[in-house]
Amino acid sequence: MQKGLELPFLGFGAGLRHEHFDDFLKHKNQVIQWVEVVTENFLPWEDEVPRYPYKILESIRKDFPVVFHGVSLSIGSVDPISPSYLKRWKQLISEFNPAWVSDHLCWTGVKNEKLHDLFPLPYSNEALSWVVERISRVQEFLGRRILIENVSSYVSFSDDEMTEWDFLAEVAKRSDCGILLDVNNIYVSSRNHGFDPLDYLKAIPKDRVGQIHVAGHTDKGDHCIDTHDHPVCDSVWDLYRWAAKNLPEVSAMIEWDDRIPTLERLEEEVSKLKRIWKEENDRKSSSKFVEATIGL
Amino acid sequence: MIENHPQNLSKLQSDFKDLVLEEKNKLATHKPEFLNDSETVDWKKRLGIYQYAVLERQIDSLKDDFEITEKVMGKEPFRRMVIACLKKYPSTYHSLAELSQNVPQFLTEFEETKTQPWLYELAELEWRLIRASLSENFIVNNLSELQNEENQGKDLTFLLNPSIDLFFSKYSVQNFFDDPKAPRAESASYLLIFEKDRSGVYEVLDKNEWTLLKELRTDIPLSKLNQVFASLNVDEAKLGEYFMKWSNAGFISAFK
Numbered sequence: 001m002q003k004g005l006e007l008p009f010l011g012f013g014a015g016l017r018h019e020h021f022d023d024f025l026k027h028k029n030q031v032i033q034w035v036e037v038v039t040e041n042f043l044p045w046e047d048e049v050p051r052y053p054y055k056i057l058e059s060i061r062k063d064f065p066v067v068f069h070g071v072s073l074s075i076g077s078v079d080p081i082s083p084s085y086l087k088r089w090k091q092l093i094s095e096f097n098p099a100w101v102s103d104h105l106c107w108t109g110v111k112n113e114k115l116h117d118l119f120p121l122p123y124s125n126e127a128l129s130w131v132v133e134r135i136s137r138v139q140e141f142l143g144r145r146i147l148i149e150n151v152s153s154y155v156s157f158s159d160d161e162m163t164e165w166d167f168l169a170e171v172a173k174r175s176d177c178g179i180l181l182d183v184n185n186i187y188v189s190s191r192n193h194g195f196d197p198l199d200y201l202k203a204i205p206k207d208r209v210g211q212i213h214v215a216g217h218t219d220k221g222d223h224c225i226d227t228h229d230h231p232v233c234d235s236v237w238d239l240y241r242w243a244a245k246n247l248p249e250v251s252a253m254i255e256w257d258d259r260i261p262t263l264e265r266l267e268e269e270v271s272k273l274k275r276i277w278k279e280e281n282d283r284k285s286s287s288k289f290v291e292a293t294i295g296l
Numbered sequence: 297m298i299e300n301h302p303q304n305l306s307k308l309q310s311d312f313k314d315l316v317l318e319e320k321n322k323l324a325t326h327k328p329e330f331l332n333d334s335e336t337v338d339w340k341k342r343l344g345i346y347q348y349a350v351l352e353r354q355i356d357s358l359k360d361d362f363e364i365t366e367k368v369m370g371k372e373p374f375r376r377m378v379i380a381c382l383k384k385y386p387s388t389y390h391s392l393a394e395l396s397q398n399v400p401q402f403l404t405e406f407e408e409t410k411t412q413p414w415l416y417e418l419a420e421l422e423w424r425l426i427r428a429s430l431s432e433n434f435i436v437n438n439l440s441e442l443q444n445e446e447n448q449g450k451d452l453t454f455l456l457n458p459s460i461d462l463f464f465s466k467y468s469v470q471n472f473f474d475d476p477k478a479p480r481a482e483s484a485s486y487l488l489i490f491e492k493d494r495s496g497v498y499e500v501l502d503k504n505e506w507t508l509l510k511e512l513r514t515d516i517p518l519s520k521l522n523q524v525f526a527s528l529n530v531d532e533a534k535l536g537e538y539f540m541k542w543s544n545a546g547f548i549s550a551f552k
C-alpha cells in the first residue's frame with residue numbers, strides 16, 4: 001500500500017497494447033502483474049457509441065488489475081475541458097473500476113485544435129494556478145484523485161519562474177493530486193535541458209507518487225527523443241533503481257509503444273523491474289514487507 | 297474559465313501552436329522570444345521534433361486507416377491530400393481514431409480528387425470498416441424466446457447487432473481491395489459491413505436483402521417490414537429464409 005495516497009501496491013506491470021490482446025486472453029503472460037490501458041482507446045466514440053475493445057478489457061480485468069492512462073485531457077490548455085470527454089471518462093471508470101487513473105502535465109492543443117502530442121507548460125506562477133484549479137475541478141467531477149505524469153520536453157519557455165520539479169511538486173500539493181513519475185521522461189528532459197535527473201527525483205514529494213513509468217527512448221547524441229520503441233537504457237535503469245529504493249511501495253511498469261516486441265521480450269523488461277526492486281529492498285532490510293508485497 | 301483567464305499562457309499556446317504547424321522553410325530566422333535558448337541544440341531543431349511528431353503521427357494514422365485509398369491514389373498524391381485535409385479540417389478529436397472521418401468528404405473537395413467519385417466511395421468504405429472493427433458486436437441469444445406463446449401474434453421489432461453497417465457503392469469500390477487498378481466504371485454494389493475477429497469485413501448482398509436489412513436497422517416493426525418486402529415484389533417465403541440466415545450469422549441481436 002502506498003501510504004500517502006493510499007493506493008494498492010500492484011507490483012510490476014506493463015502498458016497493454018492490442019498486439020498482446022490474444023496473449024493476455026490466452027493467459028500466456030506469466031510475469032506481468034497488472035496492466036495500464038490508454039483511456040482514449042476504450043472511450044466510446046464521440047457520438048457515444050460504445051467500442052468493441054470493451055469486451056477484451058472485461059475479460060482481461062478478471063485476471064489483472066487495470067489502471068487507465070489518458071493522453072488527451074490537456075489539463076494545461078487554456079481551452080475548456082470537454083464535458084463530453086469528462087462524462088465518457090467517468091462512465092468508463094464506473095464500468096471498470098480501475099485501481100487509479102492518470103493523465104499528463106501538459107497541453108495537447110488550443111483553439112479547439114487537437115495536435116495529438118504532449119506539449120510542456122511554461123513553469124510560471126500563472127500556469128501553476130491555472131493547472132491546479134483545473135485538476136481540482138476534474139477531481140471534483142470524477143469524485144476521485146487523479147495522477148499527473150511529468151512529460152518529456154524538447155523546448156523550455158522564457159516565462160519559466162521555477163524548475164519543472166518544483167512546479168510538479170507544487171501542483172500535486174495544491175491540487176491534492178498524485179504524481180505518475182516517469183523516470184525515462186526525467187532522463188530525456190535532463191539530456192535536452194542539461195539538468196541532473198537526481199535533483200529532479202529528490203525534489204519530488206514521496207508521499208505523492210502513485211505510479212512509476214519506465215521506458216526506452218532514442219538517443220540522438222546531442223538530444224534524446226521519447227519514442228518508447230527501445231529497451232530501457234542503463235541510465236534510466238539507474239533512475240529506476242533510485243526509485244525502487246526510495247519509493248518501494250509504488251507500483252512500476254514498462255511502457256513500450258512502438259516497434260512492439262513479443263510478450264516474452266516485454267516480460268523480460270518487467271522481470272528486470274522486479275529484480276532491481278528486490279535487490280534494492282533486500283539490501284535495505286529483510287522485512288516481511290518485501291516478501292508480502294512482491295509475492296516471492 | 298471566465299475568471300482569471302491566463303493571458304500569458306493563452307498567448308504562448310497560440311504562438312507555439314502556430315509555430316508547430318508552420319512549414320519548416322517558412323519559419324522565421326530569429327528565435328521567437330517565448331522560447332528559451334539552448335547551448336547544444338538549435339531552436340529550429342528542437343521545435344522540429346514537435347513539428348515532425350504532430351504531422352507524422354496524424355499522417356501515419358490516416359495511412360493505416362486508408363491503406364487501399366493510398367494504393368489507388370499513389371503514395372505522393374495521397375500524402376498531399378492528407379496534408380491538405382489536416383490543414384482544412386484540423387483534428388478536434390480526443391482520439392486519433394476519429395480523425396479519419398474527415399477524409400472521405402475532403403476527397404470530394406480536394407482539387408486533385410474531386411473529379412474521381414470512386415475515391416470518395418472507397419475512402420468511405422474503408423472508414424466504415426474501421427468503425428465496424430472497433431464497434432461492439434454483441435449477440436443476445438434470446439431469439440429462441442420467439443417461440444414462446446406470449447410472443448406469438450405480437451408485432452415484433454428486431455434489433456441489429458451494433459457493428460452492422462450497410463453501404464451502397466455506385467462503383468463497386470470493394471474491387472479495389474483485390475486490385476488497385478480495377479476499372480473505374482459505374483457498377484452498383486450493395487455491401488453489408490460487420491465486425492469479425494476484431495476486423496471490419498464486408499459481404500456483397502443482393503439488392504432485396506440489403507434493402508430489408510436497411511429497413512430493419514431503423515427499428516421497423518415486423519408488420520411494416522412485411523409491407524416493404526411486398527413492395528420489393530419477391531416471393532414471401534424468402535423472408536423466413538433471410539431471417540434464418542441473419543440470426544444464424546448473429547446479425548440480429550435481440551427483439552422487442
Ligand SMILES: [Fe+2]
Pocket residue numbers: 149182185213255
Ligand atoms: Fe510515461
